[in-house]
Amino acid sequence: MEHPQLIIFTDLDGTLLDHDTYSWQPATPALERLQAAGIPVVLSSSKTAAEIESLREELDNREPYIVENGAAVVLPAPWMGAADDKAIHFGASREVLLSVLQDLREDGAPFLGFADMSVEQLAEYTGLAPDMAARAQRRHGTEPLLWQGSDEELKAFEAALAEENLRLVQGGRFYHVMGQFDKADGARFLLGKYRERFGKKPVSIALGDSPNDQRMLESADIAVVIRGVNSDQVVLSARRHAMRSIKPGPAGWNDCVLNLLFEYGY
Template identity: 45%
Template sequence: MWHTKGKGHMTQPPFIVFTDLDGTLLDHHDYSWTAAQPALDHLAERGVPVVLASSKTAAEIAPLRAAMGLSACPAIVENGAGILPAHATPDDDAAPYARLRTTLDSLPAPLRKCFTGFGDMTDADVAQITGLAPDSAPLARRRAFSEPGLFDGDEAARKAFIAALTDLGVTARQGGRFLTLSFGGTKADRMEEIAALYGHPRTVALGDAPNDVEMLETADRGFIIANPSGTPLPKLAKEDGMTITRSKNPGPSGWNESILALTFP
C-alpha cells in the first residue's frame, strides 16, 4: 500500500488521516468502528495512512490497529506522550509512568485524594468505569507515559490541583471522559513527527474532545465529530473558514460521513 523510502521515511501519500478513537472512530458505548468501515476501505484503496491518536496505551492500540488493518501505520499513544511505530509491539519501559506516579503522590493530601487514576484502580474498577471487557482493562492499565483518572472536587480544587502539577512539570488534559496527566507532548506534536516520515503531505484530523483541539487546528482539514455523550467543543477559529467542520452524525457514523465527503479548502 505504501512503502519505506530511505531511512524510516515513507512514500508520500495524497494525505494522512489522524484520528481520535473513543467517541470518534470508535462508538462511545460499544467501541465498534463498523459504521466507519466504508470510509476506511476508501482510504485503503487510495493508499492513505490512518494514524490512530488516542489516550489509549500502546498495549491497547496495537491489537486495535491490527484488527483495523492499520499496522503499517504508526500510532500516537497516551494522548501524545508517545508513539507506537508501524508494525511494532509495545515494550514494557514504564520509567516515565513510575516517575509520574511518584510526582502525583507528592501532592498535598487534600489535592491528591481528589484524583483517582488508573494506578489507583483495580482491573475490575477500570472495566466498570470505562465499559471495557474484563480482559481489556489490564491493557488500559499497562501504561508507559501518562495517567488518566477522574477528579472528584470543586472547580477551585481542580484549579489548585492542576496548578500544583504544573509547578512540578506535569500537564493535565481533559479528554472526553478522563483527566489525563503526563510530562508533556500533545497529539499535534506527534502528528508533526509522523507527517515528516511521509514527506509532509496534507493532513486530516478527526476528534471530539478538548485533547483533540491542537490536532484539529494543526491539520490542513479538521472534523469535529459529534458526541452526544460529551460536552460539545466550543467554536474553533478555523471553523469560520471551513477548514474545520462538524459532523452531523456521532462517532463512527460521523467519521464515515466526514471522510467520504472530504474536500480541502
C-alpha cells in the same frame, strides 16, 4: 489530474470508536475507501500501545500510531523494514507522574487514578472487557483519573501540576495527567516521516471529539470535530477548512471522511 496525497490522523474513543460500545463498524465504508486509495490512517489516542495493537489487528491497520495522548509514537517493524517495533518517547515517565500525584493526594487532592484501580474496577468504569482493561493499565507516560472534588479544587490541582511542568487534559471520560507533549507532537513527527516516504508533503486531516484533540486538530490542514460528549468545548480559530459532524462517533466519522474523499477526487 493527480490527486493530492492525503493522510488521516484520528482519535479513537468517541471519534472512530463509539463512546459507549467502542464499535468502529459504522465507519466501514470510509475505512474501505481509504484503504483502497492507499491513504494512511494513523490512530492517535489516549489508549496504550497494548490497547491500540489489538484494535490495529481488527482494522488491518499497518501504519505507525500515537499512544497515550502523544507520550510516544510507535513505528511498526514492517513499516520500517526492521525486525522490531520502535517506540519514540516524548515526555516524562509514568513513574514520575505517579510520584507527583501521590504528593498531591497527601495534600488533599481527591481523585481516583488508573493506578489506584483493580482491573475489575477499571472495567466497570470504562465498560471495557477485563482483558482490555488490563491493557489500558499498561501505561508509560500518562495517568488518566476520575476527579472527585469541586471545580475550585480542580483549578488548584491543575496549577500544582503546572508547577511540576505537567499538564491536565480533559478527555471523553477521564482527565489525563501528562507531560508537556501532545498528540500534535506525534502527528508532526509522523508527518515528516510520511513526507520522506511520499516525496512531498501530504494534506493532513485530523479528526477528534474532545479538548485533548485540540492541538492535533489545529496542527492539521483540515480539522474535523466529531459530535460527542465534550465536542462543544473544542473551539477552533477561524481557518480555511474545518467541519463538524452532525452524527456522533463512527457514523459522523464515516460521513465526514467520505465527503472529504469526494472533495479531493477519490
